[in-house]
Amino acid sequence: MLDTQTGFRSQGYAVFEDALSEDELNVLRAACQTLLDEPIDDGGNGRHKIGLGAARRFLAHRHEEFPAVEAFLLGPLIDRITQGCLEQPAMLFNEQFVVKGAGKGASFAWHQDGAYVGYDHTPYLTVWIALDDATEENGCVYLLPRDLDAKPDLDPHEWQDETNELNGYFGDESGIPMTCKAGTVVAFSSLTLHRSGANTTPNPRRAYVCQYSVEPIKDPETGELKRFAKPVTG
Numbered sequence: 001m002l003d004t005q006t007g008f009r010s011q012g013y014a015v016f017e018d019a020l021s022e023d024e025l026n027v028l029r030a031a032c033q034t035l036l037d038e039p040i041d042d043g044g045n046g047r048h049k050i051g052l053g054a055a056r057r058f059l060a061h062r063h064e065e066f067p068a069v070e071a072f073l074l075g076p077l078i079d080r081i082t083q084g085c086l087e088q089p090a091m092l093f094n095e096q097f098v099v100k101g102a103g104k105g106a107s108f109a110w111h112q113d114g115a116y117v118g119y120d121h122t123p124y125l126t127v128w129i130a131l132d133d134a135t136e137e138n139g140c141v142y143l144l145p146r147d148l149d150a151k152p153d154l155d156p157h158e159w160q161d162e163t164n165e166l167n168g169y170f171g172d173e174s175g176i177p178m179t180c181k182a183g184t185v186v187a188f189s190s191l192t193l194h195r196s197g198a199n200t201t202p203n204p205r206r207a208y209v210c211q212y213s214v215e216p217i218k219d220p221e222t223g224e225l226k227r228f229a230k231p232v233t234g
């Protein structure tokens with residue numbers, strides 16, 4: 001099952017096909033639906049305003065309300081994936097569902113996740129989990145492979161007011177489409193450039209994005225902890 005971590009440092013990502021059980025998928029889908037049923041909140045209160053109404057919803061930082069989600073986030077599958085990629089114990093730093101609305105789901109521009117942190121930090125791991133089959137039609141993620149040892153830094157990003165997002169790549173590459181079945185994990189570094197397409201299908205495209213660091217991520221000026229620092233217990 002966990003087959004491709006060997007290339008993680010040289011490629012900047014690894015794919016774990018069919019990684020989640022049906023039960024794990026259902027736990028995440030149920031939590032996602034509960035949050036989707038709430039009124040839309042496009043961000044703010046210390047979060048980036050990256051939502052775009054029903055077209056691109058980020059349902060963030062609510063795992064403590066769902067004990068089974070928290071158990072998953074800190075459990076054995078995540079332990080294997082994070083140890084495989086980071087080669088050391090990890091802690092939960094951040095989590096959010098990302099839902100592209102049916103028929104109108106917005107794309108998401110090229111970025112490195114670390115560009116959203118706002119200050120120097122040790123690169124971390126994003127664990128992107130498909131809750132639906134991901135296709136080019138419904139807004140899958142596209143990656144630019146990156147040798148993490150050769151290119152260990154953040155690239156310049158520009159904030160785009162019209163689309164509520166950072167853009168960190170201005171070249172011609174369209175990236176490798178991470179088309180996959182629901183239950184697949186695409187794990188990539190916070191240095192790996194990625195984007196996602198629009199959802200033109202009649203069904204929503206749901207994903208769960210959880211992020212793992214090797215140390216607490218703190219504002220170097222204030223010492224304030226960003227998000228979470230919960231050890232993965234396995």
Ligand SMILES: O=C(O)CCC(=O)C(=O)O
Nearest residue numbers: 098108113141196207209
């Ligand atoms: O799920 C997606 O469409 C991409 C999400 C993403 O790039 C992110 O949360 O950094």
